[in-house]
Amino acid sequence: xxxxxxxxxxxxxxxxxxxxxxxxxxxxxxxxxxxxxxxxxxxxxxxxxxxxxxxxxxxxxxxxxxxxxxxxxxxxxxxxxxxxxxxxxxxxxxxxxxxxxxxxxxxxxxxxxxxxxxxxxxxxxxxxxxxxxxxxxxxxxxxxxxxxxxxxxxxxxxxxxxxxxxxxxxxxxxxxxxxxxxxxxxxxxxxxxxxxxxxxxxxxxxxxxxxxxxxxxxxxxxxxxxxxxxxxxxxxxxxxxxxxxxxxxxxxxxxxxxxxxxxxxxxxxxxxxxxxxxxxxxxxxxxxxxxxxxxxxxxxxxxxxxxxxxxxxxxxxxxxxxxxxxxxxxxxxxxxxxxxxxxxxxxxxxxxxxxxxxxxxxxxxxxxxxxxxxxxxxxxxxxxxxxxxxxxxxxxxxxxxxxxxxxxxxxxxxxxxxxxxxx
Amino acid sequence: xxxxxxxxxxxxxxxxxxxxxxxxxxxxxxxxxxxxxxxxxxxxxxxxxxxxxxxxxxxxxxxxxxxxxxxxxxxxxxxxxxxxxxxxxxxxxxxxxxxxxxxxxxxxxxxxxxxxxxxxxxxxxxxxxxxxxxxxxxxxxxxxxxxxxxxxxxxxxxxxxxxxxxxxxxxxxxxxxxxxxxxxxxxxxxxxxxxxxxxxxxxxxxxxxxxxxxxxxxxxxxxxxxxxxxxxxxxxxxxxxxxxxxxxxxxxxxxxxxxxxxxxxxxxxxxxxxxxxxxxxxxxxx
Numbered sequence: 001x002x003x004x005x006x007x008x009x010x011x012x013x014x015x016x017x018x019x020x021x022x023x024x025x026x027x028x029x030x031x032x033x034x035x036x037x038x039x040x041x042x043x044x045x046x047x048x049x050x051x052x053x054x055x056x057x058x059x060x061x062x063x064x065x066x067x068x069x070x071x072x073x074x075x076x077x078x079x080x081x082x083x084x085x086x087x088x089x090x091x092x093x094x095x096x097x098x099x100x101x102x103x104x105x106x107x108x109x110x111x112x113x114x115x116x117x118x119x120x121x122x123x124x125x126x127x128x129x130x131x132x133x134x135x136x137x138x139x140x141x142x143x144x145x146x147x148x149x150x151x152x153x154x155x156x157x158x159x160x161x162x163x164x165x166x167x168x169x170x171x172x173x174x175x176x177x178x179x180x181x182x183x184x185x186x187x188x189x190x191x192x193x194x195x196x197x198x199x200x201x202x203x204x205x206x207x208x209x210x211x212x213x214x215x216x217x218x219x220x221x222x223x224x225x226x227x228x229x230x231x232x233x234x235x236x237x238x239x240x241x242x243x244x245x246x247x248x249x250x251x252x253x254x255x256x257x258x259x260x261x262x263x264x265x266x267x268x269x270x271x272x273x274x275x276x277x278x279x280x281x282x283x284x285x286x287x288x289x290x291x292x293x294x295x296x297x298x299x300x301x302x303x304x305x306x307x308x309x310x311x312x313x314x315x316x317x318x319x320x321x322x323x324x325x326x327x328x329x330x331x332x333x334x335x336x337x338x339x340x341x342x343x344x345x346x347x348x349x350x351x352x353x354x355x356x357x358x359x360x361x362x363x364x365x366x367x368x369x370x371x372x373x374x375x376x377x378x379x380x381x382x383x384x385x386x387x388x389x390x391x392x393x394x395x396x397x398x399x400x401x402x403x404x405x406x407x408x409x410x411x412x413x414x415x416x417x418x419x420x421x422x423x
Numbered sequence: 424x425x426x427x428x429x430x431x432x433x434x435x436x437x438x439x440x441x442x443x444x445x446x447x448x449x450x451x452x453x454x455x456x457x458x459x460x461x462x463x464x465x466x467x468x469x470x471x472x473x474x475x476x477x478x479x480x481x482x483x484x485x486x487x488x489x490x491x492x493x494x495x496x497x498x499x500x501x502x503x504x505x506x507x508x509x510x511x512x513x514x515x516x517x518x519x520x521x522x523x524x525x526x527x528x529x530x531x532x533x534x535x536x537x538x539x540x541x542x543x544x545x546x547x548x549x550x551x552x553x554x555x556x557x558x559x560x561x562x563x564x565x566x567x568x569x570x571x572x573x574x575x576x577x578x579x580x581x582x583x584x585x586x587x588x589x590x591x592x593x594x595x596x597x598x599x600x601x602x603x604x605x606x607x608x609x610x611x612x613x614x615x616x617x618x619x620x621x622x623x624x625x626x627x628x629x630x631x632x633x634x635x636x637x638x639x640x641x642x643x644x645x646x647x648x649x650x651x652x653x654x655x656x657x658x659x660x661x662x663x664x665x666x667x668x669x670x671x672x673x674x675x676x677x678x679x680x681x682x683x684x685x686x687x688x689x690x691x692x693x694x695x696x697x698x699x700x701x702x703x704x705x706x707x708x709x
Binding site: 122124125127128131135152156160161229235236271276277278279281283286287290291292406407408410411414418421422423 | 464465466467468488542545546549550551552567569571572650651653654655656658662663666669670671672673
């Protein structure tokens with residue numbers, strides 16, 4: 001995977017299949033691993049060990065805030081080490097000939113050597129791997145990990161276990177200056193106390209206008225009886241729960257259990273009426289391309305890539321009721337060995353020039369809107385795309401996911417929405 | 424001294440095997456059983472509380488998925504058998520010197536990853552794909568027909584993916600049959616059908632058992648086919664276990680379901696062995 005050619009040049013006529021291969025979204029890899037028997041076996045063992053290896057150690061676990069980790073005084077004592085261990089998702093950074101130009105520039109500018117690990121395939125299994133180590137009060141060997149805003153595991157890291165080091169914003173001037181409104185002060189991490197966004201994406205609706213026969217503007221179109229048997233819904237239960245709440249005019253971020261039940265009722269109705277073709281993971285994009293689904297819940301980056309790889313007719317819409325935004329966040333796990341180097345990188349990444357390089361390759365929503373003028377010059381196709389640089393109208397419609405307060409809260413959500421997917 | 428060593432040699436030689444079995448079979452099984460009886464959550468940790476009611480809860484929540492898994496497992500095993508037996512028979516008796524070529528052809532698609540193969544089925548069976556699209560265009564099928572997201576698609580996928588596991592043991596068993604026995608049946612005025620039913624089929628029972636065992640156990644616990652080819656209403660117990668483990672971090676539920684699945688599978692195999700005789704089982708194991 002590492003030996004990839006230059007980032008996709010959209011001016012040149014490349015074989016669509018090759019293009020698709022090159023720009024394959026990280027979620028495809030995420031799914032591939034989840035499906036792969038070997039991978040699952042390995043993960044299950046990790047999960048199992050984490051599950052049975054501990055008994056009631058929560059009280060012992062060191063918490064960041066308890067012993068002053070992350071305070072101004074603590075940060076003052078930390079020194080730059082010249083090394084950064086960075087754990088990220090596969091295919092999620094600019095890559096050229098097996099190297100990552102943005103990281104190389106960072107090393108050149110700061111002298112910090114970066115060890116880049118593409119080890120995160122999904123939030124839950126990754127969390128299962130690192131949790132036992134963190135619980136034992138040891139370093140997991142990474143100074144930055146990237147986790148998603150609509151995952152319970154991020155809530156576990158930030159709020160439930162306090163396993164992230166509060167950031168020293170005095171060392172992140174570029175974040176203050178360049179971070180966009182979408183990623184500043186998010187509901188899952190007020191004041192960006194622990195996190196700085198890596199990339200974001202929207203969960204909206206995609207459709208095939210030839211098959212729907214009309215324009216789609218509303219989340220209610222997912223409930224249109226005309227599309228019976230051809231509506232794609234997602235198998236991630238935070239996604240289906242959230243879209244149903246948008247349909248009911250409820251903001252998922254501030255929803256209550258009563259709202260969840262109302263949303264579940266709407267989803268059950270949709271299923272009972274035979275509207276739902278399937279609850280898809282990443283494969284929803286294939287189903288849309290094949291014409292099995294006419295209208296589907298969709299992730300913005302995927303539709304951008306489908307448009308560039310032989311399916312230009314597919315459309316992504318930000319429904320008028322609102323659109324969900326998910327964000328993959330960089331955070332410094334507790335006991336990280338090189339926290340200052342981690343901050344250095346975060347600050348470096350938030351320069352428009354660097355963010356533009358990564359955005360040009362990754363095609364998701366960059367946290368740095370000022371990267372736009374740069375990309376308009378270097379790669380206008382990406383610079384102009386509303387899926388990489390959303391406009392103000394889109395920004396006004398974004399909704400954050402519900403933040404889980406505890407494991408019981410998470411279980412309550414699962415108990416409401418999981419039976420719909422696993423019918 | 425030497426005699427002792429000679430007597431101990433077989434045991435010593437089998438030590439790596441026992442070690443392997445202990446490490447990768449016993450330890451995980453005990454761990455699974457233990458987790459199924461624990462309560463707690465991933466953040467505060469789990470405690471062994473002998474929480475047996477977990478089993479009742481998962482049985483009442485997921486009995487539908489369990490029954491469906493066994494049904495799909497059984498149907499796909501039978502289908503695989505019906506398809507595989509003639510193949511194995513033909514290769515064994517009429518394959519001539521190209522036997523290994525034919526076997527290789529059967530195995531060829533299975534050099535591709537399981538997931539990719541199933542995804543190709545998704546491509547083949549899509550509403551406007553090569554098969555359905557063509558049939559719809561020439562008017563054989565109504566426009567609204569779809570195969571994906573139906574139980575048929577899931578069972579077809581299970582059957583296809585299990586085919587070599589059925590063909591190979593059947594082939595081995597049929598290949599071993601002494602032709603003279605079949606000829607003797609003919610000499611004793613058995614018709615072709617009688618010779619098959621009373622000589623060939625019983626003599627290949629070890630292969631049939633091995634094939635059933637491999638396919639039924641694998642297919643009943645499968646989750647890939649249901650998640651790729653299925654739709655609402657085709658969720659199998661494997662999907663529930665996978666999801667509980669990997670997404671919901673609900674380890675007790677996943678472990679309890681795994682244990683139930685394992686016990687039920689063992690019971691079905693035991694039943695089979697009782698009905699069809701244990702010699703077949705022993706032969707199959709050998």
